[in-house]
Amino acid sequence: MRGQVLHHRELRGVVPRAALDVEGALAVVRPICDDVRARGVAAVVEATERFDGVRLTDLRVPVAALQEALEALDPTVRAALEESVRRARLVHADQRRTSSTVRLAPGGTVTERWVPVERVGLYVPGGLAVYPSSVVMNVVPAQEAGVEQIAVTSPAQKDFGGLPHPTILAACALLGVDEVYAVGGAQAVAMFAYGARDADGALVVPGVDIVTGPGNIYVAAAKRLLKGVIGIDSEAGPTEIGILADDSAVPSEVAADLISQAEHDPMAGAVLVTPSVALAEAVQAELVVQVAATKHRDRVATALAGPQSALVLVDDLEAGMEVVDAYAAEHLEIHTVDARERATRVRNAGAVFVGRWAPVSLGDYCAGSNHVLPTGGCACFSSGLSVQTFLRGVHVVDYDEQALAGVAHHVVALADAEDLPAHGQAVRARFPDGLPA
Numbered sequence: 001m002r003g004q005v006l007h008h009r010e011l012r013g014v015v016p017r018a019a020l021d022v023e024g025a026l027a028v029v030r031p032i033c034d035d036v037r038a039r040g041v042a043a044v045v046e047a048t049e050r051f052d053g054v055r056l057t058d059l060r061v062p063v064a065a066l067q068e069a070l071e072a073l074d075p076t077v078r079a080a081l082e083e084s085v086r087r088a089r090l091v092h093a094d095q096r097r098t099s100s101t102v103r104l105a106p107g108g109t110v111t112e113r114w115v116p117v118e119r120v121g122l123y124v125p126g127g128l129a130v131y132p133s134s135v136v137m138n139v140v141p142a143q144e145a146g147v148e149q150i151a152v153t154s155p156a157q158k159d160f161g162g163l164p165h166p167t168i169l170a171a172c173a174l175l176g177v178d179e180v181y182a183v184g185g186a187q188a189v190a191m192f193a194y195g196a197r198d199a200d201g202a203l204v205v206p207g208v209d210i211v212t213g214p215g216n217i218y219v220a221a222a223k224r225l226l227k228g229v230i231g232i233d234s235e236a237g238p239t240e241i242g243i244l245a246d247d248s249a250v251p252s253e254v255a256a257d258l259i260s261q262a263e264h265d266p267m268a269g270a271v272l273v274t275p276s277v278a279l280a281e282a283v284q285a286e287l288v289v290q291v292a293a294t295k296h297r298d299r300v301a302t303a304l305a306g307p308q309s310a311l312v313l314v315d316d317l318e319a320g321m322e323v324v325d326a327y328a329a330e331h332l333e334i335h336t337v338d339a340r341e342r343a344t345r346v347r348n349a350g351a352v353f354v355g356r357w358a359p360v361s362l363g364d365y366c367a368g369s370n371h372v373l374p375t376g377g378c379a380c381f382s383s384g385l386s387v388q389t390f391l392r393g394v395h396v397v398d399y400d401e402q403a404l405a406g407v408a409h410h411v412v413a414l415a416d417a418e419d420l421p422a423h424g425q426a427v428r429a430r431f432p433d434g435l436p437a
């Protein structure tokens with residue numbers, strides 16, 4: 001990309017991306033979702049056996065298991081989760097929206113009411129890693145939005161008697177959520193979207209209004225497929241980190257941050273954008289050493305070697321800004337001398353991390369920000385999970401006779417201009433003696 005400075009829309013086609021994208025994964029998840037729609041619980045049970053190796057007898061986790069998991073939770077992990085919840089709650093409580101009323105004329109108002117959806121299904125991943133932090137990131141905004149019914153689902157684990165991982169169950173109990181299912185993947189999204197009945201026709205899992213939460217490419221594809229049947233947050237799929245850096249960056253820290261996110265998934269993307277050849281070379285050398293030493297070195301190495309990961313050399317930091325806007329990373333770290341100023345100019349990113357003391361790992365757990373963020377370029381038009389995700393704005397239009405009279409002739413003029421005279425007539429009918437002037 002050296003030598004080119006293009007608008008981010010033109011660059012989008014050449015930024016690093018995985019070979020299998022959400023569109024490609026639709027073909028895999030469509031039959032799974034169709035089957036759940038047609039056969040309900042039986043299809044969910046079969047998909048769980050096929051993909052997770054567990055034959056479920058009950059989709060729902062017994063409430064007692066949640067409480068037991070909380071009682072058995074390591075106190076250090078409990079303290080960390082409590083701090084994560086405390087910080088997330090402070091940030092998300094601040095996102096609440098209050099109704100507001102605008103008076104357009106004497107007797108004429110429009111009020112915007114913010115109404116939470118009634119019932120939500122929150123996805124917590126559990127394939128390659130365990131994600132109690134995603135319980136926090138899903139549940140806290142839903143609670144702060146005032147959602148009445150919160151259901152969580154997470155993949156059944158062979159090693160834990162077919163229940164989701166105990167730390168996930170403990171996190172649910174900590175947050176007061178008692179409706180939890182042991183289902184993962186596309187079948188979980190479909191189960192929430194359509195609801196699921198058993199062979200006798202009994203409703204085992206009631207459908208929801210919105211499904212949120214992160215997941216692998218199959219979860220993201222199911223969300224894309226079923227959007228419309230349900231609302232979704234964003235396509236929060238395989239993790240990505242973009243780093244914009246100059247010579248002031250510390251190579252070992254940059255490498256560690258790239259690896260931290262590559263650790264999620266062989267499909268994770270890690271992209272360094274820099275004008276500094278020296279930095280790029282130093283980071284490359286660090287990666288060799290650090291990858292060899294990291295626990296999940298196989299999937300990290302696969303992720304870093306994939307077409308979704310790259311070290312991108314640019315002419316200067318301004319060209320780098322164009323590249324990171326085109327890439328639209330889920331997470332963008334900025335390690336430059338002027339990081340704070342650059343952060344204010346980033347247009348496309350799920351979340352921005354300013355300087356060396358704000359690594360993505362901080363945001364993953366304890367910054368207070370939400371870690372459920374758009375991937376695959378969706379940060380160009382989607383936001384991270386927030387209280388707003390669970391709210392709908394409803395306009396309440398309240399005009400009295402005088403207020404309608406004041407604008408009636410304009411309504412009729414526009415209705416006539418659109419060749420929709422019945423619209424105008426609906427107003428004329430209220431003024432049988434003729435339209436007010």
Ligand SMILES: NC(=O)c1ccc[n+]([C@@H]2O[C@H](COP(=O)([O-])OP(=O)(O)OC[C@H]3O[C@@H](n4cnc5c(N)ncnc54)[C@H](O)[C@@H]3O)[C@@H](O)[C@H]2O)c1
Nearest residue numbers: 051125126127128184185214215216236238239264372373
């Ligand atoms: N964008 C975000 O906000 C964000 C946040 C956290 C994690 N993540 C991502 O979440 C993902 C977690 O992935 P995971 O795999 O560990 O857990 P997961 O729960 O997302 O996926 C596991 C499920 O995938 C299904 N599955 C696996 N292989 C399949 C196949 N070949 N065909 C159909 N279905 C299949 C199974 O049903 C299984 O239950 C990672 O990609 C991680 O990067 C994203």
Ligand SMILES: N[C@H](CO)Cc1c[nH]c[nH+]1
Nearest residue numbers: 131133134239240364371
């Ligand atoms: N980095 C992930 C978001 O893509 C969130 C996470 C959870 N646990 C660890 N990391």
Ligand SMILES: [Zn+2]
Nearest residue numbers: 260261264364
């Ligand atoms: Zn992470």
